[in-house]
Amino acid sequence: MDIRNSFISIGGNRNPAAADWDTEGLKLLAFGAENGVALWDPSDKNFTGVKQILNGHTNVVNAVKFFPTGRDDVAVLLTGASDHTLRVWRGRTGVDTSFTSIKSISEHKAAVTRISTFPGSDTFVTGASDGTVKIWSLLHDSDFASIDVTLLQTINLSPKYFPLSIALAKLDDTSMILAVAGTRSTIQIYVSREAKFELAATLTGHEGWVRSLAFTRESSDETGDLLLASASQDKYIRLWRVHQGEELPAISNALNNPALGVLGKSLSNKAHRIESTAAKYSVTFEALLLGHEDWIYTAAWRFRNDKLQLLSTSEDNSLAIWESDPASGVWVCITRLGEISAQKGSTTATGSAGGFWIGLWSPDGNSVTSLGRTGSWRLWTYSPTDDMWKQQVAITGHVKEVTGLCWSRDGSYLLSTSSDQTTRLFSEWKRDGLSSWHEFSRPQIHGYDLNCIGAITDSQFISGADEKLLRVFDEPKGVAEILKKLCQIENTSTNLKDAANIPVLGLSNKAIETLADDAPVENDGEDEREAVDPASILRKSTLNFDHPPFEDHLARHLLWPETEKLYGHGYEISAVATSNDGTLVATACRASSIDHAVIRLYDTKEWLEVKPALKTHSLTVTALQFSPDDKHLLSVGRDRQWAIWERKEGAIYELALANPKGHSRMILDASWAPCSGVFLTAGRDKTVKIWQLSGKEAEVKATITAASPVTAVECNHSGSSEILTFAYGTENGEVGAGTTPVSALDQVQITKVDQEFAPSKTINQLAWRPGRSEGKQQLAVASDDSSVRVYEVNESKIPQA
Structure with a gap:
């Protein structure tokens, strides 16, 4: 059997550092998705969506950063997660671009939260919840065939604060500058001397945690001043200027703006003196960017059309692009994307997007993308003909x-x-x-x-x-x-x-x-003074x-x-099944006694319960399914038993057969086969069993063993009538597809989905797509790793019995 990925839907993690768009190499956007890393090409005109999910981390991915390779045929990706590890991945261009894990590093003692790199250097920096910032060097040959990582230095910030943002830049030919900030309102500036970073200055002014830092050169040449943008939970972005020489830079006109009078106390222009081994520098406050109404999560620089622009994203559901006014030097918001906060209600359904957590520039600077609270991406592309940013189709999950x-x-x-x-x-x-x-x-x-x-x-x-x-x-x-x-x-x-x-x-x-x-809005409420809910x-x-x-x-x-x-049910609903003719619904709820572990039936015309409730299980019923002709209902539960209920008069079902020891551990799923009297059960005892009814008994025709507990099983009803095709999923994310001739149910052949394309966590449900032509089937998979996947299953290679 040939099994390929057809579609993957997965949402992004809500962490401002959990995504990066590669400006070189493969031009892909990578983002943390639960404990995986998803790869997506937003500029793909065919809208393929997520191309691949990299599995390896065992906990939520918090930090994703592409390492600047300077090549267009290879990409190196650095990822950090709550499993305390840092991973290095390498991808190459080719017919099938895929990334492989090169190295896993466990130096941090808590969740890795930030990674920072900068072009032209092999140095990168990580920050973690253990209160440390670590400086690393990536050792590699020219085509990145061999890659290794060495730790150069550890800076201890604990117990003062935890790092939430890090920025790295080149100060001059002898030194680098590192800015670190986090769960405090100050920003620490470190300068490297002989491969060791030392604290050189502490910048004050923010009144909340600093969530993002970004360095850039003011002009496109290497000699211009460095600008540092810091975005904070105090709703403001501050710009700082790093200027070479004893002389201080000219004071920015922005500080003389009378509109900022109320903020006078926090706009002190104190100069901080720092030194590299080669020269002296000053760090001064440059500008205050006002406009966001809530916490600001990210700030990112980009030169667009020879102008320096800053992209910021905020909890106020907006994305802003800032530019310096050539005449006054005042930084102004030239574009605002997203939503106007007056429209939003308190929940997602009444309009609140819950803020934008990540904002990224595309490699060419003509698109921006943003991740919201619901895990969905938004994408805007600049249209020169209309001179405006237009929203494009992006991905959700x-x-x-x-x-x-x-x-x-x-x-x-x-x-x-x-x-x-x-x-x-x-x-x-x-x-x-x-x-x-x-x-x-x-x-x-x-x-x-x-x-x-x-x-x-x-x-x-x-x-x-x-x-x-x-x-x-x-x-x-x-x-x-x-x-x-x-x-x-x-x-x-x-x-x-x-x-x-x-x-x-x-x-x-x-x-x-x-x-x-053009229709007017009428207020049909009793009180005319009440505003109409938009x-x-x-x-x-x-x-x-x-x-x-x-x-x-x-x-x-x-x-x-x-x-x-x-x-009717007394506890949380655990299972639901609908009859094939659509006239009945069977439901069950979580239970620890026979009184609550009942199956209730409802008719779909009047929506009334069909009494009596079906009673035999003593613990939660985990799965229900009607037989193809609706004459039988199959139920399985945590009490290790399966039961078959037979349809009598009207919609009444009675117990026909039960096996209290169907598996040696709890049964987690079951499915009827399209052929008469055959059904499958899957259990925590790591087996799938194929049963065949004969008279008042059912015997096991085949037992398929798996490496971990089997959590889902489903038979295909739209394939060949001579071949039984089924799929099963396990607790560790393995997906297998099996075939067996109906005339010899013990001749089972299993094909497993490559680990590279399989989910990384428990499979919760499988569903074959109905109405597909023979040979080309589709299987949908739901998993704990927050992904929905559709696989193409090509059955052309099945040998006939």
């Missing part, structure tokens, strides 16, 4: 464990649900012979962690969360029109609601009507676009209205 997924009944789109409290809809954007995967809707933004999901029809799904009840959602007209236009998915349902929104402080998505662009108004033109929706639309306008709530 979950930021916590993906707990469940399912395909729509016809296989046209994929729904995933996660502990990040969102449900997301992915599908293929089809245009001009090209196709690429994107998130097209965010049906549910919730206040509880979501655990499971099932498709009832092509335009209706049900999800269960940590809140003891299940919610049913219907597709709105706005989403149906987008899917028809961009994905060629037809929706034949009538009576669709226009759109949905979440009322402030609410959990239920309410249906709303879209208004024509989140309850959606103009028709808002959802009219010819590209996959941007994060701004996903987070606010593409919810699905909720049509039903199902009550």
